Amino acid sequence: MPQPCHVVVLISGAGGNLQALLDSLDTTHPARIQAVISNRADAYGLQRAQAAGIATRVLAHTDFDGREAFDAALIEQIDAFTPDLVVLAGFMRILTPAFVRHYRGRLLNIHPSLLPRHKGLHTHQRALEAGDTEHGCSVHFVTEELDGGPLVVQAVIPVQVDETATDLAQRVHEQEHRIYPLAVRWFAEGRLRLTPQGVMLDGQPLPATGHLIRT
Structure with a gap:
């Protein structure tokens, strides 16, 4: 049997994508989540991790004098678990x-838009205001x-007439919960890699858009 792929997940909030990852870890899955680390002690995702028997850590960014000091301490916390992959899940x-x-090459993120469109925040409202006919999410x-790294996979959904930003966000979240576990599995299986090419x-090689999944 090959060695499992050790994963550390970083969260700040409810941990919906974390739960999707946990739910995907069947007996055939090569990934093992070693720890979940949050910068907020009240992040509900910590309870999800604890319920799954996974180690948790809290490292409050407010305890540090600047981003550099916080990130240096965060690296120490993460590396204590010797991860092969670090997953940003609402961090x-x-x-x-x-x-x-x-x-x-071992740091993945998911963003709620079809990158490179709508980097940053409030992506669903911005997609509606721009009159986009398609929206989605990107790993x-x-x-x-920021939000500019090479794309792995994108889920594309049509924007519906008279849809609100809340409606759109819910449908995008459903797609996030599909494609993030997929990308993590590809990496854990040794199928997905970031190379100089x-x-x-x-x-x-994947195209610049990554692997597209349309619904």
Whole structure:
């Protein structure tokens, strides 16, 4: 049997994507979540992790003098679990370049838009205001460019007439819970890698859009 892929998940809130990852970990899955770390002690995702028997840690960013000091301490916490992969699951912190470089090629994020459109916050309202006919979510490797790393997989949904931002957010969340576990599984199986030539899946380069899934 190959060695399992050790994963550390970073959260700040409810942990919906964390739960989707936990639910995907059947006996055939090569990933093992070693720890869930939050910058907020009241993050509900910590309770989800504890219920699944997973170690949890809290590292409050407010206890540190600046992002660099916090990220340095966070690296220490993460590396204590010797992860092969670090998963950002609603971790509401802008990471320093030093942190991103430390985990280059083994740091994944999910963003609620079809990148490169609508980087940053309030993506669903912005998609509606822009008159977009399609919206969705994107899993990408993290680089020093905010929401700008190479794309792995995107789920595309049609924007419906008279849809509200809340409606759209709910439908996008459902797709997040599909594609994030998929990307983590690809990585854990050794199928997904970030190389100097770009993102490779099964030894083949992915297009700039990543692997597209339309619903």
